[in-house]
Amino acid sequence: MVRMSAEERRESVIGAAMREFARGGYYGTSTEAIAKRVGVSQPYLFRLFPNKQAIFLAAAARCLEDTRRVFAEAADGLHGEEARNAMAHAYMRLIAEDPHTLQMQLQMYVTVAAAEAAGDRELGELVRAGWLELWDTVRVPLGGDDVETTVFMAQGMLINTLTAMGFPPGHRIWEGLVPSGSAEGRLEK
Numbered sequence: 001m002v003r004m005s006a007e008e009r010r011e012s013v014i015g016a017a018m019r020e021f022a023r024g025g026y027y028g029t030s031t032e033a034i035a036k037r038v039g040v041s042q043p044y045l046f047r048l049f050p051n052k053q054a055i056f057l058a059a060a061a062r063c064l065e066d067t068r069r070v071f072a073e074a075a076d077g078l079h080g081e082e083a084r085n086a087m088a089h090a091y092m093r094l095i096a097e098d099p100h101t102l103q104m105q106l107q108m109y110v111t112v113a114a115a116e117a118a119g120d121r122e123l124g125e126l127v128r129a130g131w132l133e134l135w136d137t138v139r140v141p142l143g144g145d146d147v148e149t150t151v152f153m154a155q156g157m158l159i160n161t162l163t164a165m166g167f168p169p170g171h172r173i174w175e176g177l178v179p180s181g182s183a184e185g186r187l188e189k
Contacts, residue, residue, distance in 0.1 A: 010048045012038050017059040022103035026056050026111040056111065057126055063104040064130030068137050070094050075141035083141035084152055091156060095163060102160055 004012070016037035020029045031052050035045045049055045074090035075083040095102040112124040139149040155177060167173045 006048065009038070009040065009044075013040070013045060013048055013055065014058050014062050017055045018063055018104050019100050021056060021059050021107055022100040025107045026052075027114070031055065053123070057123060059104065060108045060111075060123070060127055061130060063101060063108065064127070064134065066101065067091070067094065067105070068130070068134050071134065071137045075137075079141055080143060084148070087138060087141070087152070088156075092159075095160070102163060105160065106164055 013034065017029075017034050020034050020037060023029070024033070031042055031045055034055065035042045038045070045055075049058065070090045071087045074086040078086055108123075108127050112127050115121075115123045135149060135153065138152055139146070142148040142152065158177065162173055
């Protein structure tokens with residue numbers, strides 16, 4: 001068996017943390033569950049990260065960066081409607097193939113709200129900064145148009161909500177997003 005470096009182990013902890021936090025949220029996920037998923041002890045986990053919040057921050061940052069990268073790669077060399085459609089399809093593939101990504105995003109928003117209600121702004125600052133990077137990544141290929149960017153992001157958030165609630169492709173609820181109501185056509189208004 002090949003031994004992992006501390007950086008490789010750290011990366012595996014971030015991946016495991018994304019899955020565990022996506023499933024149980026910040027408050028419902030134990031560091032023990034994360035350590036167990038990775039196959040390390042809790043003391044080792046805390047050698048890699050100082051505390052649970054640091055693990056969550058790393059997982060949140062990775063989730064946002066992965067989503068931003070999906071948008072950037074999909075829109076590479078494209079502009080306007082062509083870029084919008086490519087980013088929409090790429091995002092739909094992302095959340096279909098890895099539902100933990102969507103679940104982690106939703107958990108981030110809940111955790112930010114709870115943390116800020118308790119007076120902790122650190123997590124919110126990280127998530128807002130990551131979200132602004134998403135916004136800018138989408139905005140550039142849409143020609144810097146704030147309205148187009150707002151519509152794209154708003155439709156994406158609606159799709160997140162409908163998907164999280166379990167509305168299947170073809171359900172009438174999708175008709176307001178796209179004429180065909182198909183999962184493949186979402187965001188292509």
